[in-house]
Every structure is written in C-alpha cells, then in structure tokens.
Amino acid sequence: MNNKTLYLGLKNLVTSKNNILDTFLNYFCAFFKTPFSTHPQEMQIEPSAVCNLKCLMCTLNKSQNRNKFLTPKNLSIILEKFKVSSINLTGMGEILLNPYFEQLLKVCFEKNVKYSFITNIQLLNKKHLDAIKKYPPTSISISMESGLTYKYNSIRKGASLAITLNKIKELTNFINKNSLSTQIIINIVFLDFNLKDIRHIKKIIDLAFKLKINKITSQNINVMSPYIKKLYQTKKIKKIFTEIEQYSDSKNIEIILPSTIISSGKCYYPWVYPQVTATGEVLPCCIIPQFGDYDQIVKKYSFGNILNNPLIKIWNSAKAKSFRKNYQKNPLCRYCTKNQGVL
Numbered sequence: 001m002n003n004k005t006l007y008l009g010l011k012n013l014v015t016s017k018n019n020i021l022d023t024f025l026n027y028f029c030a031f032f033k034t035p036f037s038t039h040p041q042e043m044q045i046e047p048s049a050v051c052n053l054k055c056l057m058c059t060l061n062k063s064q065n066r067n068k069f070l071t072p073k074n075l076s077i078i079l080e081k082f083k084v085s086s087i088n089l090t091g092m093g094e095i096l097l098n099p100y101f102e103q104l105l106k107v108c109f110e111k112n113v114k115y116s117f118i119t120n121i122q123l124l125n126k127k128h129l130d131a132i133k134k135y136p137p138t139s140i141s142i143s144m145e146s147g148l149t150y151k152y153n154s155i156r157k158g159a160s161l162a163i164t165l166n167k168i169k170e171l172t173n174f175i176n177k178n179s180l181s182t183q184i185i186i187n188i189v190f191l192d193f194n195l196k197d198i199r200h201i202k203k204i205i206d207l208a209f210k211l212k213i214n215k216i217t218s219q220n221i222n223v224m225s226p227y228i229k230k231l232y233q234t235k236k237i238k239k240i241f242t243e244i245e246q247y248s249d250s251k252n253i254e255i256i257l258p259s260t261i262i263s264s265g266k267c268y269y270p271w272v273y274p275q276v277t278a279t280g281e282v283l284p285c286c287i288i289p290q291f292g293d294y295d296q297i298v299k300k301y302s303f304g305n306i307l308n309n310p311l312i313k314i315w316n317s318a319k320a321k322s323f324r325k326n327y328q329k330n331p332l333c334r335y336c337t338k339n340q341g342v343l
Contacts (some may be wrong), residue, residue: 030271035321037271039311043084044275044286046070046091047098049294053120053158057145057189057221059290060092068093070278072103074307078276079111081311086114086138091278092289096123102131109135118143118187121167122159129174132182139183141217142168145194147203155191168211184211188218190258192227195240202247209251216248216255220337222290232262232342258342266341267333270324280307282314284323287343291332 022038029037049068051060089095089104095117098104108115116139146152152161175182186208194200208216231237238260248255269285276282281302289297304314327333337343
C-alpha cells in the first residue's frame with residue numbers, strides 16, 4: 001500500500017475547500033489504483049512551453065506548436081472546469097517568459113485558488129515583482145543544482161549564478177519590504193555530479209543561509225542513472241542524505257529529501273495530480289513530458305483537450321482509464337522515480 005498517498009489524501013481531506021466526500025473518493029481511487037478517478041484536488045498547469053535556458057538535464061525541445069503560452073482566458077476555463085483548490089503554475093518552460101504573467105496571477109487570485117510556481121529567476125523584473133505584490137503566490141521555488149559558479153553555469157546553460165543570487169536577493173527583499181506571505185524555496189535536482197561531490201549541495205545550503213531562505217526541496221531526476229541506482233542498491237544514498245540533512249540542520253534550514261528506499265507502484269499523479277499543458281492538453285502527470293520529444297509525448301499521452309471538451313469526457317475517457325489500469329506496464333512509468341517512490 002502507498003502510505004504517502006494515504007497521508008496526502010487525509011491531509012487534503014482536512015484542508016481542501018472541495019467536497020469532503022469527493023476528496024476522499026479521489027484519494028481512495030489513487031490508493032487502490034482504480035481505472036476510474038473522481039476529479040483531482042490539485043494540478044499543475046503549464047504557463048509556458050518555451051524556456052530561456054538549455055539545461056543539460058532538460059528534454060524540452062523546440063516545440064512546433066505556435067501557441068507556446070497559456071493565456072488568462074484559457075487558464076480561467078481550466079480552473080472553471082477542474083475546480084481545484086490549488087495549482088502549481090509550472091511546466092517544462094519558464095513562467096517569466098509568459099507575456100500574460102500578471103493576468104495569470106490575477107485569475108488565480110480572483111478565483112481564490114492557491115498557486116505556486118518554479119522559476120530559474122533569470123528574467124525577474126519590476127513588472128513581475130509588481131504582479132507578485134498584487135497577487136501573492138503561496139511559494140516561489142528557484143531551481144539550483146550547484147552552489148559553485150563554474151558548475152551551475154555549465155549545467156544551466158544560458159544562466160549565471162551571480163544573476164540568480166542577485167535576483168533571489170531582490171525578490172526576498174521585495175517580499176519582506178511589502179510584508180508578503182510568499183515563501184521562497186530553493187529546489188535541487190540530484191544528478192551524478194552533486195551526489196559524487198556533495199560540496200555542490202553544501203554550497204547551496206550556505207547560499208540559502210546567507211539569503212535567509214529557510215527551506216530547500218530536492219528531487220531525483222525522473223529516471224535514475226546507473227550511478228544513482230547503485231547508490232540506492234548499496235544503501236550508500238542513506239549516508240549521503242544523512243550528511244546533507246545534518247549540514248542543513250546546522251544552518252537551521254529545513255531540507256526535504258527523497259526517500260532512500262526504492263519500491264514500486266508509488267505513483268498517484270494520474271488520479272490526483274495531472275498536468276495541463278499551455279495549450280490545454282490534459283496529461284496524466286507533470287513528469288511524462290520529460291521523457292522525450294515534447295510534441296510527441298503530448299500527442300501520445302494526452303487524455304484530451306480541456307479547452308474544447310467537458311471535464312467528464314476527458315478525465316475518465318477510455319484513454320484515461322486505460323492509462324491508469326496499465327501504467328505499471330508503461331516503460332516510462334515503470335522506471336520513473338515517482339513510481340519508484342524516490343522522486
């Protein structure tokens with residue numbers, strides 16, 4: 001049984017503004033892996049299908065779709081149909097590229113939907129800050145894999161660590177000055193290099209301390225490399241994570257680390273946490289677009305377009321139910337770190 005799924009279900013049951021019975025049934029379906037699902041309580045919505053960087057671990061290709069940005073009108077349609085209590089306004093691309101940034105935040109605010117987003121923060125400007133002040137998000141996460149300049153700049157091609165740190169400082173000062181409740185978080189993706197040499201991680205923790213950021217989240221990449229897989233098999237990953245956690249504790253910074261135990265069948269996203277692309281395609285999760293050509297993945301795995309169809313026709317369509325029933329046989333899902341319980 002998936003204890004994490006049960007825990008999240010109970011948490012959402014208590015905190016959700018949705019119908020309690022519907023929330024219970026949603027997580028019941030996820031826990032027992034039924035083909036059918038009630039409508040989800042949370043979701044990820046992609047604001048941009050294009051990015052300003054070319055990170056080494058990212059598979060976002062140059063999509064041929066001309067509609068690369070989520071519009072306020074379409075966001076409103078999506079939220080009206082799904083009626084979720086919170087969203088992650090994040091996708092494969094960079095949200096700060098979206099020309100409708102302020103309007104998107106306004107839609108969430110007016111519909112009383114809690115929202116967060118992830119950014120590489122390189123493009124943050126006054127217009128973004130003014131929008132954040134008007135319509136404060138719950139949290140903003142900034143991605144970082146190394147706190148050492150040479151490595152950060154080589155991994156996140158097109159980015160500069162110096163710019164990142166200056167922008168984070170600008171953002172945190174702005175939030176404090178305006179007494180906003182928005183939490184700033186650093187998010188780390190574990191790769192071979194920063195697990196072989198955790199100075200890269202410790203330096204991030206040092207930077208977070210200097211920037212007065214008190215929370216760091218982390219995750220494994222969607223498919224384990226042979227090196228990381230071996231760390232798990234030999235249980236060396238536990239020693240590494242313990243050292244990272246202890247160092248973070250010494251700086252009084254909360255760090256959330258992946259599980260150190262690989263298992264199977266741990267994914268609950270296709271039941272409770274789908275992704276909607278910038279063009280309205282409903283995907284079973286936010287991870288599947290990372291497995292290959294963006295356009296081809298979306299075409300193959302979309303349950304349908306929410307902008308053109310009612311929710312009932314998409315969420316429990318024959319394609320959606322077939323995916324949930326057979327996801328353990330899907331080669332993408334089988335080796336996904338989310339399904340292995342270590343994302």
